[in-house]
Amino acid sequence: MSDIASLFVTRLYRAKLSKHGKPVDATELADACLSVAEDDTAGQQWCADNTFPGYTSYASLTDLTWRMPIFKALKKSLDKHVASFADDLAFDLGDKKLKLEDLWINILPEGGIHTAHIHPHSVISGTTYVAMPKGTSAIKFEDPRLPMMMAAPARLKNAHEALRQFIYVQPDVGDVLLWESWLRHEVPMNTAEEDRISISFNYA
Template sequence: MTVRSLFPTLFYEDALGDEALVAELEDACRDLSREDRAGVRWCREHGYRGYTSYASLDDLPIRDPRFADLKRLLDRHVARFAQECGFELGGKRLKLDSLWVNVLKPGGAHSGHIHPHSVVSGTVYIAVPEGAGALKLEDPRLPMLMAAPPRTAPTFVYAQPQSGSIFLWESWLRHEVVANAAKGDRISVSFNYRW
């Protein structure tokens, strides 16, 4: 008998590689959460518990050199992940399409979703207080398992970040941000890369 594992789902975990930058980014994210009036208004209008620049700012690497430094590190991590995924890019590299800040207050969450029109998505964790929760990843076969019996393998995987962690996945992989059960803010920077 032969049993093969087909079509694996890859998930990348590493340290960003610059602890000083992570500390600088915490200041930058907190500054934005106070100064970005359009973002604060969007969060209030949409019931986002905390702050995100997702709907308000699309130029962070140009606006702030700390985010430009982050982009340079992200480019390297994403290139390594793209190679592991076996992407044939014709000598080109994936390009940063969007990058946004998340300051999630206690109790805040983000329900299951994917990132359309992107190839690779990810998050860098800046501040992860104890109890802040994990990134919840869903088995991509779940919608097709209509009549399948329960499995010993988990349907969901929880990736627990630390300050300075970087997680990458292919953008079609459904995921969610579980509720922040910590007493402090969970701060992260999320991003998408396109071809």
């Protein structure tokens, strides 16, 4: 009898935002995101200068939790989700807690993509989903060992999820996804006519 273990597991946390804290109304949150995007001329200019599709507040605003009460309420809920995930990851934080470093809005129009990237200098990163029109993009995660698989054959299409080289996760409105910040991820092209709206964040 063979003994085969799974080593060095990559964890992905998924839960409803409402699991921790007071429910945040998705319509109100979407309206707040669109309002910020409309007023953020610096963010609009950054997106234009960097040929970034749609809008992100990543390079322009660092005070969303102070601008509107709904973002402050969102932070309180996310703090609890991140603490729960940190426990699952068995992080030895002593008497410290992971704290929110930044929180930003993403509005991805039809045809827009977010290319593959990681989040340096952070511990846990994640996204909560505000508007996910029918047919919009999933989020794609890459096996972090991929650069070292020089001679590895392709995996079977029906391979167990834990053995695949890429995983696509289709979130629903109100979902929170969390992962360790070194995990490479991307958003493939949005093929829906409506905007795909999400809010991303880093904790360290």
